[in-house]
Amino acid sequence: MAVAPIVRRSELGEALGACRSAFIGVGVMSCIINLLYLTGSMFMLEVYDRVLPSRSVPTLIGLIVLAAGLYMAQGVLDVIRSRILGRVGTALDEALNARVFDTIVRLPLMIGGRNEGLQPLRDLDNVRSFLGGMGPSAFFDLPWLPFYLAICFAFHVLIGVTALAGAIILVSLTLITEYMSRQPARQAIGLASRRNDLAAASRRNAEVLVAMGMSGRLTKRWSDANEKYLAGNQRASDVAGGLGAIAKVLRMMLQSAVLGVGAYLVIHQEATAGIIIAGSILSARALAPVDLAIAHWKSFVAARQSWHRLNRLLEQMPVKATPTLLQSPSSQLSVEGLAIVAPGDQKVIVQDVTFALSAGSGLGVIGPSGSGKSSLVRALVGVWQPVRGKVRLDGAALDQWSSDLLGRHVGYLPQDVELFAGTVAQNVSRFDPEAKPDGIIAAAKEAGVHDMIVKMRDGYNTEVGEQGTALSAGQAQRLALARALYGDPFLIVLDEPNSNLDTEGDEALTRAVRGARERGAIVVVVAHRPIGIEGVDQILVLKDGRMQAFGPKETVLAQVLQPRVTAPAPIKIVSDSGVAKS
Incomplete structure (x- = not known):
């Protein structure tokens, strides 16, 4: 029947x-x-x-x-x-x-x-x-x-x-x-x-x-x-x-x-x-x-x-089922055979990326424009879903977390920084209604922006304006860094965090990266300038969406900076002296 x-x-x-x-x-x-x-x-x-x-x-x-x-x-x-x-x-x-x-x-x-x-x-x-x-x-x-x-x-x-x-x-x-x-x-x-x-x-x-x-x-x-x-x-x-x-x-x-x-x-x-x-x-x-x-x-x-x-x-877009509540991640980030396609597209941007980082590690991601660096970090924080492979925190794939719960353990600073209409304190605290002043100030100090904030007209109560229009690009980027650090997240991903920073901002960024690592966080930094990767100990080199090198910073930089006569398209790396080498 x-x-x-x-x-x-x-x-x-x-x-x-x-x-x-x-x-x-x-x-x-x-x-x-x-x-x-x-x-x-x-x-x-x-x-x-x-x-x-x-x-x-x-x-x-x-x-x-x-x-x-x-x-x-x-x-x-x-x-x-x-x-x-x-x-x-x-x-x-x-x-x-x-x-x-x-x-x-x-x-x-x-x-x-x-x-x-x-x-x-x-x-x-x-x-x-x-x-x-x-x-x-x-x-x-x-x-x-x-x-x-x-x-x-x-x-x-x-x-x-x-x-x-x-x-x-x-x-x-x-x-x-x-x-x-x-x-x-x-x-x-x-x-x-x-x-x-x-x-x-x-x-x-x-x-x-x-x-x-x-x-x-x-x-x-x-x-x-x-x-x-x-x-x-x-x-x-x-x-x-x-x-x-x-x-x-x-x-x-x-x-x-x-x-x-x-x-x-x-x-x-x-x-x-x-x-x-x-x-x-x-x-x-x-x-x-x-x-x-x-x-x-x-x-x-x-x-x-x-x-x-x-x-x-x-x-x-059905309602996502509420996953089982997992323990807060505290030990490892692992990436397994990752392949990434941009939403709505079919071209593979990043493929076959595999690496692992333990608590306290800092990873610098370098490579030419269009090599897939930003696509990689979007997958690391869970905003882009990989077509193959997994990103895991303490062995649990990111899709085992709800976005709200995962967000408590992730700090993310994208390339295009945009703040929301509200006060400085609200933006730093990610508009958490239960945010405590001590936590907001701690994040601001970790990002090195506390002194900058208290000099504003209304301090932490200063309105940033729609899309942060009341602030300069550098101020907005530094506040976005404090937002990424708020709540002491385990995984911190910074995509070109110093693109709008001056020397003082660069130094504050390096201190923030080292401070986060010292408390046991994993920090991933995408950078085109050497100051951006000063605070890391590992380097990942991407080219055409594929891993070219991964390992300790000094070892990898020595390899990629070594002259390669036969290489058809060497990666351009800027040395500490500011001189471009191939």
Whole structure:
């Protein structure tokens, strides 16, 4: 007997499913609201058929009081329904915003720069905004269309047929809107993403654009991208807006048509005068959800596309299982047959790298540009996953650690230093909410930046600005070094840590490397200048992604600095005297 496969609900579906009770409540309120929508029709029917023939003022007053009460109840329920839907959107955002943010952080490490940037967050905003808007209300009211049509038929068959014909036309318009708006809406979103990416890249490289006279050319590219976006957005708006206008006109025509049919029936004494007005109001009410759905179709299409994109993204990047908590590493770093490919690429950058370092060791990684040094250190700290081989701390591969737990034992200073908006203390402490002042100051002193910090305007409470713009490049690099040393990590990886340092900074760097080694840490330093590897005792030479040499610093440097007449492409090493030798 074949067993039917279990269909697992998506994360978005599960988050929305958690709001099931809220949707049930909205459905119940929609039921009551739609029954209360009959108030106007029934009021007019009673006025024309009872009050006017009898000329009874008390009856009129009673109907007015009753109608007013029903309208007030309808208004209260409408407000409650809209607030519940708004809170459903908020609950969905609260359930998924951290998860979506995590995918934004992890995505470039898996597929490289070919990613959608902040689009996942915009997608979540689209879904939340739609759920909190008028669109869902229209969809909750649409199932009541047959109910209103049935009442129209109860008034008279001709009134029902007229309303039914209008409903068929408007529903057909809804389907046409869906078909015609899907592609323009998708194109508009893609064009908006490209436009925003260009603007973000230009903002990051403002100095280069102005200094080299590129701003005018980039402005032209931006204008072209913006023009295409506006054209695409206009196409989507034209489709939704045009069909929405047609639907509104048709609904008004239908209302007049029902009045005409009602008048015809009254003339032939097949209906009362009240049915003319009541039927007109009721038919308009029956088709109002269709009209509202068409008016909000653009936001519905955008939310649906965002929903599908988020589902695909979250499926591609599932939640990582929480690994077993391991002991803090304290003895060894080992690299076994490592091969590295950049995220989103297929070319092997580093291959067949094998070495081991024990506690207290310092490794200098040298080699020409493009030899794979930065790629290697990215794998050492776990931000790039090797295609072959393993990086192990005390025998445990890095993938046996969660990134948060591994990060406590790793200090990393990348080539491109970027600080986050906040204070100096927050950046040094990696925004640890439980950071103690003693730990922050200890890291700053180990990096040799304590004196520099206390001379700032507000000391450790100085705001560094967005991306550290309030600091010089050298100051930012030295603070990033303190951040890497914070918490006494076991593995410290520094990628060209002295690229923006002066002599004082170079000396502080060397002292920091030696101090970390003395307390038992393993330090890996990528350097193009000899001062960067003064504090290490081991050297690894890379060329074309392969190990050329590994061993004690003096031995390896003596080998690679030795003249090689037959070598086709010798590695350039800068000696302590600053003279380039091959």
